[in-house]
Amino acid sequence: MHHLTLAELARKLRAKEFSVTELTKALLGRIEASQPKLNAFITVTGESALAQAKAADGAFANGSAGPLTGLPLAHKDIFCTQGVKTSCGSKMLDNFVSPYDATVVEKLGAAGMVTLGKTNMDEFAMGSSNETSFYGPVKNPWDLSLVPGGSSGGSAAAVAARIAPIATATDTGGSIRQPASLCGVTGIKPTYGRVSRYGMIAFASSLDQGGLISQSAEDAAMVLTAMSGFDPRDSTSVDAPVPNYVETLNAPLTGLRIGLIKEFFEKGLDPNVENLIREALKVYEKLGATLVEVKLPALPLSVPTYYVVAPAECSSNLARFDGVRFGYRAKDPKDLMDLYKRSRGEGFGAEVKRRIMTGTYVLSAGYYDAYYLKAQRVRQLINLDFKRAFAEVDVLIGPTAPDVAFAIGAKSADPIQMYLNDIYTIGANLAGVPALSIPCGFVRDLPVGLQICGAHFAEAKLLNVAHAYQKETDWHRRIPAAFKAEKLS
Amino acid sequence: MSLNRDQINSIAHLARLSLTEAEIPVYQDSLSKIVALVGELELAQTAGIEPMAHPLPGVSQRLRPDVVTEKDQHELYQRNAPQVEAALYLVPKVIE
Numbered sequence A: 001m002h003h004l005t006l007a008e009l010a011r012k013l014r015a016k017e018f019s020v021t022e023l024t025k026a027l028l029g030r031i032e033a034s035q036p037k038l039n040a041f042i043t044v045t046g047e048s049a050l051a052q053a054k055a056a057d058g059a060f061a062n063g064s065a066g067p068l069t070g071l072p073l074a075h076k077d078i079f080c081t082q083g084v085k086t087s088c089g090s091k092m093l094d095n096f097v098s099p100y101d102a103t104v105v106e107k108l109g110a111a112g113m114v115t116l117g118k119t120n121m122d123e124f125a126m127g128s129s130n131e132t133s134f135y136g137p138v139k140n141p142w143d144l145s146l147v148p149g150g151s152s153g154g155s156a157a158a159v160a161a162r163i164a165p166i167a168t169a170t171d172t173g174g175s176i177r178q179p180a181s182l183c184g185v186t187g188i189k190p191t192y193g194r195v196s197r198y199g200m201i202a203f204a205s206s207l208d209q210g211g212l213i214s215q216s217a218e219d220a221a222m223v224l225t226a227m228s229g230f231d232p233r234d235s236t237s238v239d240a241p242v243p244n245y246v247e248t249l250n251a252p253l254t255g256l257r258i259g260l261i262k263e264f265f266e267k268g269l270d271p272n273v274e275n276l277i278r279e280a281l282k283v284y285e286k287l288g289a290t291l292v293e294v295k296l297p298a299l300p301l302s303v304p305t306y307y308v309v310a311p312a313e314c315s316s317n318l319a320r321f322d323g324v325r326f327g328y329r330a331k332d333p334k335d336l337m338d339l340y341k342r343s344r345g346e347g348f349g350a351e352v353k354r355r356i357m358t359g360t361y362v363l364s365a366g367y368y369d370a371y372y373l374k375a376q377r378v379r380q381l382i383n384l385d386f387k388r389a390f391a392e393v394d395v396l397i398g399p400t401a402p403d404v405a406f407a408i409g410a411k412s413a414d415p416i417q418m419y420l421n422d423i424y425t426i427g428a429n430l431a432g433v434p435a436l437s438i439p440c441g442f443v444r445d446l447p448v449g450l451q452i453c454g455a456h457f458a459e460a461k462l463l464n465v466a467h468a469y470q471k472e473t474d475w476h477r478r479i480p481a482a483f484k485a486e487k488l489s
Numbered sequence B: 001m002s003l004n005r006d007q008i009n010s011i012a013h014l015a016r017l018s019l020t021e022a023e024i025p026v027y028q029d030s031l032s033k034i035v036a037l038v039g040e041l042e043l044a045q046t047a048g049i050e051p052m053a054h055p056l057p058g059v060s061q062r063l064r065p066d067v068v069t070e071k072d073q074h075e076l077y078q079r080n081a082p083q084v085e086a087a088l089y090l091v092p093k094v095i096e
Helices: A008-016 A019-037 A048-060 A104-108 A155-158 A177-183 A217-227 A262-266 A271-284 A297-320 A336-347 A350-365 A368-392 A414-424 A426-431 A457-470 B005-014 B023-043 B074-078
Strands: A041-042 A072-076 A116-119 A166-171 A186-188 A210-213 A258-261 A290-296 A395-399 A435-444 A446-456
Touching: A008 A019, A008 A217, A008 A414, A019 A048, A019 A072, A019 A116, A019 A155, A019 A271, A019 B074, A041 A155, A048 A116, A072 A155, A072 A435, A104 A116, A104 A217, A104 A262, A116 A155, A116 A210, A155 A210, A155 A258, A155 A457, A166 A186, A177 A186, A177 A435, A177 A446, A186 A217, A210 A217, A217 A435, A217 A457, A258 A262, A258 A368, A262 A297, A262 A395, A271 A290, A271 A395, A271 A435, A271 A446, A297 A350, A297 A368, A297 A414, A297 A426, A297 B023, A350 A368, A350 A457, A350 B005, A368 A426, A368 B023, A414 A426, A414 B023, A435 A457, A435 B005, A446 A457, B005 B023
Parallel strands: A072 A116, A072 A166, A258 A290, A258 A395
Antiparallel strands: A041 A116, A166 A210, A186 A210, A186 A435, A395 A446, A435 A446
16 A cells, blocks of 8 residues: 555545555554665654554544545654654754644644654755764665755655655755655645744744645645644744645646746756756646746855855754753753853754854854845845746746755765755745645656746645646656565565 | 854854864865855845845734733743753853
8 A cells, every 4th residue: 555645545545445554554564664774764653653543543434534534644853743752853852852743743633644753854954965864864765875865855765665655844945845856756845934834943934834745746735735824823824825725736737838947957957857857848838838938047146145044044043952941961061151062062963063153154243244134135136036937937847956866975075065956946945935846757767856836825836737747647656666565675 | 265263263152062173174164165155146236126034025024912822831841951940940050
């Protein structure tokens, strides 16, 4: 049953072909068997998963089951889960047991979904390869010597290996879409403010957005409908109605105007990846869409803009980790300053410290205008570029990442090389617009992602456009050879 | 622009981070590269452009009525604290 999408699992549970308990046990077995190879999970919540499964079976028996009842999922370890360790991939929070649930966790739990566990991630979501996790790197299921992408690498690897049918994730600069691309799965970052950030450990508050990594656009539509919506506990949550994203999946694409961002095809894109993107565009033309070239001249500045804005917000958000109220505390501090400095110096990993220091520098006296204010102005230019583009076209389509997955260790010595992985994804975060990645083929036997981006609150359109492609192709149904069998060795 | 040792130490102090001797040259090198990367922003023409702090234009920060809505759960919250006594968080002595 591991090869079934969430939508198929829902139908089969309803038809009583197997029980939620049987499904949950099978997936827990796959998680356990794959853990030494993939390292996709930080915590497995087997006991509570089986209790939730039993309750879901009860709901099916007495006819009270809803559309998501009994469907298993994994949560990225950035979402707070009551009574369960919530580490954010960091030594700093290795001992943190959350006293409350994130809104996303609460909503999907209330919808009857079964939580299998918490997935591995780059420390505090800072990374593009999952190598910065305190719990060790996650491996790419397509080739265990390669990275899965990041920061939601555990969620992407888990879904790609079919050890979890769907997983939550977060995206600050590409952390859902880039790992989805590198692992050959579907990943959606909704509009900023669409999904509550309450209980989602903050990295860069004007960019962070929760979303999903799934096997298909249809699966994402089912769960996004339940996890989106206004939350009074998140001051940036948007009070706007949430459509049922499943209902519009099959709308025809006739007349769809697709924009191709000129700047994305100009340099740095692997030619084999480009060929696959062009092939995918032909599928859309066949479905009745027209292609238009658009220019977003400020977009090439998105990486430097991001590396001012995100570290600035990170240095401020991570000031809360002080060794006093929760989290890691250094041994035998000689005074309060020593307590702060060593708790933070020992509790944070190298990349997190790099970003905190970058943020501290760009916000420090004398540099604020030159870096932070300047970056906010360039962010506006990028935002205006997107706005102009969406006045002309319905969606923007292009690559998600410049290349396929790379070797573990290949880019970890040079932060700039690592940061450039997110060159195609960061723009959507800066402008706050939704974007998703779907698999569109293979280069050197490794998956390639196609990115589809829309105007604010155009999630329904994005999922519709992605679903139309997934009805014409089967890239999203491919499973890595080592994880095809029901029983993993 | 290259950051020197003193600048790294000063940034680390502002950020309340202890660095080991071995970490200092590593951050000197990588922070200098990052500062060079973000230096590209200088070239952008931004005269008359409003700085953008929030990705949804027109949406302002919501305020809630100033009333108590949380119940007292300090015992639950303090279970995560490294050192607590009489419901107070303990830190090294700050007043002689």
